[in-house]
Amino acid sequence: MSETEALESMIGEEYKYGFTTDVEYEDFPKGINEDVVRLISAKKNEPEWMTEFRLKSYRAWKEMEEPSWFNATYEKPKFDTLQYYSAPKNKPKLDSLDDVDPKIKETYDKLGIPLEEQKALAGVAVDAVFDSVSIFTTFKEKLAEAGVIFCSISEAVQNYPELVKKYMGSVVPARDNFYAALNSAVFSDGSFCYVPKDTICPMELSTYFRINNMNSGQFERTLIIAEENSHVSYLEGCTAPMYDEHQLHAAVVELVAMENAEIKYSTIQNWYSGDEDGKGGIYNFVTKRGACRGDNSKISWTQLETGSAVTLKYPSVILQGDNSVGEFFSVAVTNKRQQADTGTKMIHLGKNTKSTIISKGISAGNSDNSYRGQVKISKKADNARNYSQCDSMLIGQTCGAHTFPYIESANPTGKIEHEATTSRVGEEQIYYLQQRGLSEDDAISLIVNGFCKEVLKELPMEFAVEANKLLGIKLEGSVG
Amino acid sequence: MILKNTPQSLLRITEADITNKQLNINQTDKTVLEIKDLHAVVEEDGTEILKGVSLSIKEGEIHAIMGPNGSGKSTLAKVVAGHPAYEVTKGDIIYNGESILELDPDERAHEGVFLAFQYPVEVPGVTNNTLLRESYNTIAASRGREELDPLEFDDYIRTKLDLVQMNPEFLERSVNAGFSGGEKKRNEIFQMAVLEPKLSLLDETDSGLDIDALKIVADGINKLHKDDDAVVLITHYQRLLNYITPDYVHVMIGGKIVESGGKELAIKLEDQGYDWLTTHAKVNGEAK
Numbered sequence: 065m066s067e068t069e070a071l072e073s074m075i076g077e078e079y080k081y082g083f084t085t086d087v088e089y090e091d092f093p094k095g096i097n098e099d100v101v102r103l104i105s106a107k108k109n110e111p112e113w114m115t116e117f118r119l120k121s122y123r124a125w126k127e128m129e130e131p132s133w134f135n136a137t138y139e140k141p142k143f144d145t146l147q148y149y150s151a152p153k154n155k156p157k158l159d160s161l162d163d164v165d166p167k168i169k170e171t172y173d174k175l176g177i178p179l180e181e182q183k184a185l186a187g188v189a190v191d192a193v194f195d196s197v198s199i200f201t202t203f204k205e206k207l208a209e210a211g212v213i214f215c216s217i218s219e220a221v222q223n224y225p226e227l228v229k230k231y232m233g234s235v236v237p238a239r240d241n242f243y244a245a246l247n248s249a250v251f252s253d254g255s256f257c258y259v260p261k262d263t264i265c266p267m268e269l270s271t272y273f274r275i276n277n278m279n280s281g282q283f284e285r286t287l288i289i290a291e292e293n294s295h296v297s298y299l300e301g302c303t304a305p306m307y308d309e310h311q312l313h314a315a316v317v318e319l320v321a322m323e324n325a326e327i328k329y330s331t332i333q334n335w336y337s338g339d340e341d342g343k344g345g346i347y348n349f350v351t352k353r354g355a356c357r358g359d360n361s362k363i364s365w366t367q368l369e370t371g372s373a374v375t376l377k378y379p380s381v382i383l384q385g386d387n388s389v390g391e392f393f394s395v396a397v398t399n400k401r402q403q404a405d406t407g408t409k410m411i412h413l414g415k416n417t418k419s420t421i422i423s424k425g426i427s428a429g430n431s432d433n434s435y436r437g438q439v440k441i442s443k444k445a446d447n448a449r450n451y452s453q454c455d456s457m458l459i460g461q462t463c464g465a466h467t468f469p470y471i472e473s474a475n476p477t478g479k480i481e482h483e484a485t486t487s488r489v490g491e492e493q494i495y496y497l498q499q500r501g502l503s504e505d506d507a508i509s510l511i512v513n514g515f516c517k518e519v520l521k522e523l524p525m526e527f528a529v530e531a532n533k534l535l536g537i538k539l540e541g542s543v544g
Numbered sequence: 545m546i547l548k549n550t551p552q553s554l555l556r557i558t559e560a561d562i563t564n565k566q567l568n569i570n571q572t573d574k575t576v577l578e579i580k581d582l583h584a585v586v587e588e589d590g591t592e593i594l595k596g597v598s599l600s601i602k603e604g605e606i607h608a609i610m611g612p613n614g615s616g617k618s619t620l621a622k623v624v625a626g627h628p629a630y631e632v633t634k635g636d637i638i639y640n641g642e643s644i645l646e647l648d649p650d651e652r653a654h655e656g657v658f659l660a661f662q663y664p665v666e667v668p669g670v671t672n673n674t675l676l677r678e679s680y681n682t683i684a685a686s687r688g689r690e691e692l693d694p695l696e697f698d699d700y701i702r703t704k705l706d707l708v709q710m711n712p713e714f715l716e717r718s719v720n721a722g723f724s725g726g727e728k729k730r731n732e733i734f735q736m737a738v739l740e741p742k743l744s745l746l747d748e749t750d751s752g753l754d755i756d757a758l759k760i761v762a763d764g765i766n767k768l769h770k771d772d773d774a775v776v777l778i779t780h781y782q783r784l785l786n787y788i789t790p791d792y793v794h795v796m797i798g799g800k801i802v803e804s805g806g807k808e809l810a811i812k813l814e815d816q817g818y819d820w821l822t823t824h825a826k827v828n829g830e831a832k
Contacts, residue, residue: 491629492665493665495628495649496664496665497675498626499625499626499652499653499661500653500676500679500735501650501678501679501682501683502650502678502679502682503650506678506682510670510674510675511667511670514718515668516669517669518669
């Protein structure tokens with residue numbers, strides 16, 4: 065077996081989450097118009113203000129043009145045949161796990177996310193989202209004792225309307241971009257988290273997103289608010305079955321950090337990425353943004369992006385408060401025909417604000433991997449500092465890596481540093497490690513893990529193992 | 545026969561030798577490596593680099609292979625260790641009585657073949673400690689020996705540091721990343737010390753070393769060399785042989801061994817260069 069073949073066979077490791085669950089769905093019309101938007105709102109029994117929010121967003125979206133400035137080519141989603149809402153039939157009230165459809169429960173077991181609290185990872189609360197609806201949220205009571213609200217966004221609209229009204233759309237306005245507008249019109253479910261003043265959230269929070277239905281898009285909405293002197297760490301995981309058709313996933317995530325608050329948001333994204341020929345796979349078009357509203361606040365994005373056919377995603381931080389800190393740590397792995405155009409935006413508005421960007425792109429197969437990042441220092445942001453490091457690693461000869469940094473500084477006291485490297489996993493490197501007794505799998509694994517180390521160590525402990533495992537599945541047999 | 549003045553023990557391309565594997569094993573002077581009429585080409589373009597190399601090495605021996613640039617010395621070491629860029633087109637490599645031509649590089653390493661690289665490769669983000677523990681345990685597992693946990697391994701590896709006068713903080717640095725040329729070479733010998741191979745192929749380990757580093761490295765190799773292992777020194781210069789005494793010296797030119805002898809051959813080469821051998825070979829029509 066030649067080196068390239070060996071690499072390919074190991075990189076092309078089977079996608080383990082590609083199964084489908086046979087559940088009965090509620091009927092819902094395909095396509096989109098005002099009636100469909102109203103219907104979604106009605107299904108969720110939403111108050112008038114929420115329906116209005118959706119309709120306004122829908123009208124804005126209708127006027128907008130689908131963007132095409134990314135370094136990716138793909139067939140545009142067919143918005144008129146897509147199904148915008150998909151809920152399993154007889155969705156019960158989520159008071160008890162016994163009410164959850166056993167098939168769905170089994171799905172999460174199979175994914176390694178048991179919904180029974182006694183079986184769950186200690187110290188991690190999970191909100192499980194299946195297609196368009198939240199199925200179950202674990203450890204709700206324990207969190208409530210600490211004053212932390214963690215529930216689905218649908219429940220939040222019902223139970224905490226004031227909070228939702230105040231913050232939803234405040235970081236990512238409906239008109240922000242084409243996909244954010246669409247999401248604001250049709251968003252189905254997602255997670256809501258509120259950490260009150262002077263509270264350190266006692267456990268890791270996490271949402272597990274699963275797309276099951278073949279024809280539905282997933283439009284989830286996540287809102288996290290950390291009040292003064294609070295701290296929360298949140299992780300999302302994503303998988304989907306293997307279908308020949310592309311599926312659209314257009315999420316919006318908004319984070320708000322008040323004075324001295326800290327939000328750590330981690331993503332392990334492993335949507336189905338399509339086959340060798342680029343058939344099928346998820347379109348992952350996501351708007352994620354955090355606002356450091358208060359002084360000394362901190363927002364940290366860590367992402368491990370391994371799945372999806374096309375990823376367009378730029379988790380950003382608006383550094384409003386003085387001395388606030390924004391961080392972006394990213395590993396993006398592309399393989400086969402995957403295309404990723406991902407990076408971040410750090411917008412410095414406050415004084416002494418600081419941002420760090422560490423991006424590691426790994427491309428293999430026939431994939432394309434682009435880093436796109438913007439660092440902006442506004443006039444009033446005295447002594448703002450940014451450090452960016454963008455490294456690309458190529459495996460094989462037929463993949464691409466690109467870096468598009470945009471730097472703007474309107475304040476002469478600002479300091480921006482940018483470093484970039486590109487390397488190739490070569491025959492010589494693999495041979496060297498093999499000569500030291502490591503198998504070809506382990507050699508590549510060690511090289512890739514070394515390359516990503518700075519980012520992987522930012523993931524919460526509970527998920528570091530999972531992340532290593534995922535990199536392993538994606539790039540070889542086992543991880544050392 | 546191509547070679548003159550070659551001790552019979554060094555050259556074994558007789559039929560009897562091929563059939564008498566059993567006999568070899570029973571001999572007290574056990575053969576570690578036996579290269580038989582080895583031909584190898586660059587896989588990419590078919591250029592023949594090794595054009596019939598034969599060599600036999602026994603336990604406890606140190607062999608030096610010398611020769612001008614481009615003579616195939618480094619290629620020989622790489623091919624013995626299984627480098628994928630070369631294809632063996634003829635001949636055989638017998639190691640511990642078995643052909644290893646079909647073994648992957650890692651399988652050869654498990655059997656105790658070690659190559660100290662001429663140009664050691666950088667692996668950013670992976671500490672020396674991590675790589676060596678992984679190496680040590682993989683090899684141990686393949687040979688049914690006990691693997692060491694991180695604490696046990698830490699105790700073990702520290703005993704090896706002194707051998708090449710390495711500072712312990714070196715263990716936490718990334719493999720060869722940002723190392724000076726001399727540090728990289730010392731690191732190779734350090735790895736050899738940790739992995740305790742049966743056959744060590746040291747490819748130009750002396751090049752790029754100042755005299756102090758050369759002494760440290762040579763001293764390390766001398767201490768590591770035992771009665772039951774074998775060392776092959778590939779070198780350009782005689783100066784390494786001032787510190788390590790080889791049992792045999794071979795000269796490679798044009799992909800073949802054209803001369804073999806004792807330590808005195810190296811001294812002759814130092815004085816006279818390789819010209820007399822190239823002329824000699826040309827006359828005999830053996831080298832291009």
